[in-house]
Amino acid sequence: MTPGTEEQPKDFSSTILPTIDKPVCRMGIAGNYGLDPTDIVWAAEQGANYWLWGASFKKVTEGIKEVIRQDRDKHVVAMLGWGAFGWQVRQSVEGALRKLETDYLDVFKLSWLGKMSGYRKGVVDTLLRLKEEGKIRAIGTSIHDRRRAGRLALDSEIDLFMIRYNAKHPGAEEDIFPHLAKRNPAVVSYTALAWQQLTRPLQGVDMPPWPGAEPLAVPPLTPQLCYRFVLTNPHVHLVLTGPGNREQLKQNFATLQQGPLSPAESDWVRDYGRLVKARKKLDYVK
Incomplete structure (x- = not known):
């Protein structure tokens, strides 16, 4: 492992992001849903400090x-x-600096690489x-x-990966996580609820009783269980939440006080995610 790539210590509620080298709350806030400026200020008062932002x-x-x-x-x-081209990336970054009235962005994420963005020499050179x-x-x-x-x-200039990872789609455990040790990039997970497919009732599902010490009326999963499943994985630095309102934000943020799932609880959530995937082949579908 090269100097500067050592894995940063994490507890359940906070960690230090590699490369950016800032302490962060392990629940980041996505601002493209139902929150308003007062919700952002409230979240910051509770300790949130990772903000996913886009021009829209x-x-x-x-x-x-x-x-x-x-x-x-203090904030990321x-x-x-x-x-698709370097000049577009520069235009996006410099426009964002003006809109946010800041001197720098902690990270610029090429959105949906391979579809909406390209990873070619001109783009990489501009980012560097x-x-x-x-x-x-x-x-x-x-x-x-x-x-x-x-x-x-394994081998690129990318410092941070924003990936889909949840109980319905745990494939990153095989395809991505085993390759992190060499460079130790940051991992940000999104879609923890699998577009709410994990939290909506699913007819005809037979699951054993919840194995935790406290009884829970599951399935379906609660949002908190979805977030805890993701954050229990040691490879994930933080999970994004995109609440529709302040009340959802409060409930989701409370997840950080509940701690990691036990191995038996994680296995139960994973088994339920497998059932959901078998019944809901397509994402985004209610």
């Missing part, structure tokens, strides 16, 4: 500007952008120059192609 996330822009204005070094601003200029601290991507993500984790 207009509802939360003022809230993010407010919290980073108070203490920029992760831009979800896109670019932006790092040298101090306009971004890390290079990231969101990617659905797990095998390609595994190859890039």
Whole structure:
């Protein structure tokens, strides 16, 4: 393992992001759903400090500007952008700096690599120059192609991977996580609820009783169980949540106080996710 790539210590509620080298709450906030600026400020008061932002996330822009204005070094601003060419990436980054009134982005994520964004020499060279200029601290991507993500984790300039990982789709455990040790990039998980397929009732499902010490009326899973399943995996630095309102945000944030799942609980959640996948072949479908 090369210097600077040592795996950072994690507890259930916080960790230090590699490359960016900032302590972060392990539940990041995605601003493209139902939150408004006051919700962002409230979340920051509770300890949230990882903000997923994009040029279209207009509802939360003022809230993010407010919290980073108070203490920029405390917060991680992760831009979800896109670019097939280097000039598009630079335009996106510099436009974001103006909109957010900040000197740098902690990470610029090439969105949906292979579909909406390209990973070619012109793009990579531009991202490296932006790092040298101090306009971004890390290079990231969101990617659905797990095998390609595994190859890039082994050998690329990418510092952070935003990946799909949940009880319905645990394939990162085979395709990505075994390849992280060499460079130790950051791993940000999203879709913890599998587009709510894990939390909606599913007819005709037969599961054994919940194995935890406290009885739970499951299935379906609660959102908290979905997030705990993800955060229990030691390879995941943080999970994103995209609540529709303040009440959902409060409930999701409370997950961090509940701690990791036991091995038996994780196995139960995984078994239920397997049943959901067998019944719900397509994602996004209710």
